[in-house]
Amino acid sequence: xxxxxxxxxxxxxxxxxxxxxxxxxxxxxxxxxxxxxxxxxxxxxxxxxxxxxxxxxxxxxxxxxxxxxxxxxxxxxxxxxxxxxxxxxxxxxxxxxxxxxxxxxxxxxxxxxxxxxxxxxxxxxxxxxxxxxxxxxxxxxxxxxxxxxxxxxxxxxxxxxxxxxxxxxxxxxxxxxxxxxxxxxxxxxxxxxxxxxxxxxxxxxxxxxxxxxxxxxxxxxxxxxxxxxxxxxxxxxxxxxxxxxxxxxxxxxxxxxxx
Numbered sequence: 001x002x003x004x005x006x007x008x009x010x011x012x013x014x015x016x017x018x019x020x021x022x023x024x025x026x027x028x029x030x031x032x033x034x035x036x037x038x039x040x041x042x043x044x045x046x047x048x049x050x051x052x053x054x055x056x057x058x059x060x061x062x063x064x065x066x067x068x069x070x071x072x073x074x075x076x077x078x079x080x081x082x083x084x085x086x087x088x089x090x091x092x093x094x095x096x097x098x099x100x101x102x103x104x105x106x107x108x109x110x111x112x113x114x115x116x117x118x119x120x121x122x123x124x125x126x127x128x129x130x131x132x133x134x135x136x137x138x139x140x141x142x143x144x145x146x147x148x149x150x151x152x153x154x155x156x157x158x159x160x161x162x163x164x165x166x167x168x169x170x171x172x173x174x175x176x177x178x179x180x181x182x183x184x185x186x187x188x189x190x191x192x193x194x195x196x197x198x199x200x201x202x203x204x205x206x207x208x209x210x211x212x213x214x215x216x217x218x219x220x221x222x223x224x225x226x227x228x229x230x231x232x233x234x235x236x237x238x239x240x241x242x243x244x245x246x247x248x249x250x251x252x253x254x255x256x257x258x259x
Contacts, residue, residue: 067096078111087120096125097132104213106131107185107226113137126151127170146179154210182231189221201238
């Protein structure tokens, strides 16, 4: 299905609370909130080669930074032509995602290419599941061109995603997923703040589940939840409403459609 230049696709979501079925709905994956032209960004940075050396910084300042680059919490970013050196201590990682995020926020994409890692075995750190997605354009992070890097969410397909040591998932394993997979950021917003915040559970068609924290601000909407989900998959959303008569009126958005 096509609408203008936007490639359209659907996720099928069934919404539940813990007491009764609410409804089944479709999520339209439309135009991203803030589209980015990565090729333009890369051209602008082509003459700027950055090098981060943890040992040199320690000698100069008496301490070592725990991350070479911390990616922004909102929208997309591109990291290119950068070398990371000596991020080999247990507490250090070359790239940390979702700066300043609290658990439940984030979900935006970071694109990387033409990176080098010297004595830096921990390449990317995701503080919690669903916090961010790393698109490895040329495979310079994972060795697989066009792959997707993220923390294990519990609902990733084992046939296309596998654990790797160079990715830290913040208490869960880091995963590399094949380039032929498409991910979307989904957010759910309540009309107003609930009296008590509560989590939701996402269940895919294979009956795998992932718990998602409620946050006052998902970074794209207030009062709700966000998650990184697969294209062409069916999900059931279970709302763990603390009160039996609690009503739900929500708006669902999905992002990162292709053009």
